[in-house]
Amino acid sequence: MKKMTLILFLSLFTLSFLITGCGGKYSDINKMNEEYIALMENYIADLDKADNAQDAAKAMNRFAEGMENLWPRMQKLSKKYPELKDNNSTPPEELKETQERAEAVGQKMVGAMMKTMPYVMDPEVRKAQQRIAMAMMKK
Helix, strand or coil, X not given: CHHHHXXXXXXXXXXXXXXXXXXXXXHHHHHHXXXXXXHHHHHHHHHHXXXXXXXXXXXXXXXXXXXXXXXXXXXXXXXXXXXXXXXXXXXXXXXXXXXXXXXXHHHHHHHHHHCCXXXXXXXXXXXXXXXXXXXXXXX
C-alpha cells in the first residue's frame, strides 16, 4: 500500500509541479523542471537496469539524494509562484512544453517503479523508499 501511495504521490507531484517550466517569467521554474526531469530519467534508467534488491535500493537512494537537494528549492519556487498551485487552471503557454515532457516521464516512472515490486520486502529497499518519502515531506 505504501508503494502505491508513493507511486500516486510521485505521479501527482510530477503533474502538478511540472505545470511550471519554460522561459520568460518562469525561467527559474523551467531550469528546476529540467533538473527534476533529468533526475527522474536517471532514476528510470537505474530501475530498468536493477536486477536485484541491492540494485533497486541503490537506484532509489540515488533518486532520494537528488530529491533531498531539489525538494527544498522546489518548495521555494512553489511559494514564489502561488498562482501555479491551482492544478485545475490552465498553465501559462510558456509552461506547456515542459508539462508535456514531465507527464511523459512521469508515466515512464510509474512503469519503472513497478519493477521494484518483487523487492519491496527487502530491508534496504524499504529504507530507500522511506528516504524518498522523507525527502519529499520536508518543508
